[in-house]
Amino acid sequence: MSLPARRPFRRLALLLATAASLIVPAALADGVDDYILGFMQRTHTPGVALAVVRDGKVEKMATYGVADAFARTNLEPSHTFQIASATKMLTGVALGRLEQAGKLSLDDDLRRHFPDAPDSWSRITIRQLATHSSGLEDRLGLGPDATTADIVAAAMKTPLAYEPGSRSRYGFTDFVVLQALIEKLSGEPFPAALRTWALTPLGMVESGFSTETNGTWTDRAAGIHVFRDGRQARDDFGYTPAGYAAGGLLTSLNDLVRFAQAIDKGDALPAATWQRLWMVPPFSIGKPGDFAIGWTKRDLLGHVAVGHSGGPALADILRLPDDRLTIMVMTNQRWLYPMLADGVAARYMPDRARMLPDDRPEMAERLRHALDSAARGTMDKTGFTEEAGNGMQGFFNDFGSALLTAAGPVRSIRLMEKATTPDGGDRRRYRVQFQHQSMVWLFSLNAAGQVDLMRPASDSTPLLP
Structure with missing residues (x-):
């Protein structure tokens, strides 16, 4: 249904957002709609999909604008979006379930699973791969057509960039090695393995990768756009299959809601395992670490927050474990800064952060x-x-x-x-x-x-x- 134009601003924003549609009844339209529509107007974003789930219940689920600025297709909750690096959260879920099945321990060293690896890999754990603290080098001198096996082989021949566990560096090689590991332990190519060990247990039936052909996720994909030099254009942003564990999943708003509800209900993993995935291990030098197992972790407005963005803002997913609140936002405009989930969160929870008197x-x-x-x-x-x-x-x-x-x-x-x-x-x-x-x-x-x-x-x- 169309969003009612309750005020002049909303009417203007609605026109600029191009036939925005809401899944929630008009009576539930609120300040979040103003925030999203205003954001779309200022940033020339064709479409936004938003869901807020608290304690397993959907508090808000809405789509705004169009799936494709050129085809003018109204955005629906079944449209799939490229979530880019937010895929890493699902890779983390797969690792958690493989550990529960006894196929790995996050504290295994890599030589246990890659016996042909150099001695230096015996100092690297699976946990360090998943927290970007392995020391593996990203500059491997390979071209865009390199396979997962090519990248793993090159990484084995390349000296470590730093001592494993001493620091972190957000990169690509870590998750390519994780992809090779998951394929080896599951006996399946990564898209199928992710479906077996994460997507299906989470109920994410509308998600997949663009190289798969037997699903609706490609046919229903929202276009990716970039607004530059005063005009809207298509963008072909994508991921090589060699690094699908790092990014590239197409998923729908429907599936993200199922993801959030599975966390709340403990369907795919028990609460204790989710907490383990969200733990940030300290560095070996005693300083706090930077990343959890495929997830980021930080404080937001005085609340603990986990999640991941991707694109950098094609997906912005935020989970507040203590509040049992999950906010999921996807867009089809790539030239954005990931801030929408934080902005929505500020409208759902109080600011508990302490302020100081300013002496300067x-x-x-x-x-x-x-x-x-x-x-x-x-x-x-x-x-x-x-x-x-x-x-x-x-x-x-x-x-x-x-x-x-x-x-x-x-x-x-x-x-x-x-x-x-x-x-x-x-x-x-x-x-x-x-x-x-x-x-x-x-x-x-x-x-x-x-x-x-x-x-x-x-x-x-x-x-x-």
Whole structure:
């Protein structure tokens, strides 16, 4: 049904969103609709699919706009979206179920499953692969046609980039090796193995990969778009089958709801196993780790949050375990910053994060000035170190521009945390309230008073390295 135009803004947003449709009754239309439709208007996003599940019950399920900006096909909950790196969550589920079946332990070293691997692989565990802390090198010198076996063989011949477990580096090789492992243990190609060990147990019957031919996920796929230079265009963003464990799954809103409900009901895995998948192991040097088993983990508004984005914003999936709340957003516009799930979450839960009195308001004003100047088109790098200034200018020339377009002007900046850096600088975490979105930013001055760090972060990103 069409969304009722209750206010002039909603009428304009509805037209710009191109025949938005809702699955929920019109009586349940709320501020989330305004947020999504406004986001679509500002970012030229043809279609958005959204679901909110709390304790196994669907609180909101809606599609807005079109599946394809050129075919003008209204978006439906059965349309499949490319969720890119959010696929890693399902790979994590497969690992959890394989462990339950006794086929592996997350603490197995790789030589147990790859006996021809070099001695260095005996220092790498499956858990480290899944948490991006294996030390495997991504620069293997292979072309785009390399197979899973080619990549694994090249990784075996390449020295480790760092000591396993000492740090993390988000990359591709880790999950290609996981793909080879899952194929070996299951006796199936990865698409079939993921279906056996994750998708089917989760009830995800409308999901699959583009190379599969016996399903509806390809026929019902929403187109991928990119808006640049004032016009909408198609985008052929995709994944090679060699790395499907890292990304490339097509899934529907219907299936994501089933995914969330399976977590709440403990259908595919018991609650204790989900908690294990969401644990972030510390590094061997004693510092907190960065990633869970195929999932990310952070704090959001004072709540524990797990999930993954992909595309970077074709999919944005957020689970709040303590609140038993799952928010799932998919779009068909690739040139976005992953922020929609956070924005929806802020409309469903209170902000419990503690704020501090700001003893250096001039620092907050410098952050505001940098953001305001970037929103006008060119960030003012005055007072930045060369490295920090060039880095942020590059960010705002890329996805940072999409972030500021979607978020709107800065309204307020509040201090959350502060620390002194080893070189005597002042590093701070701020809650930046934009017109349409609340976000966390890190901002730091070195001992000489120059800005040496500025970037979006989370409530729990470590202030100090």
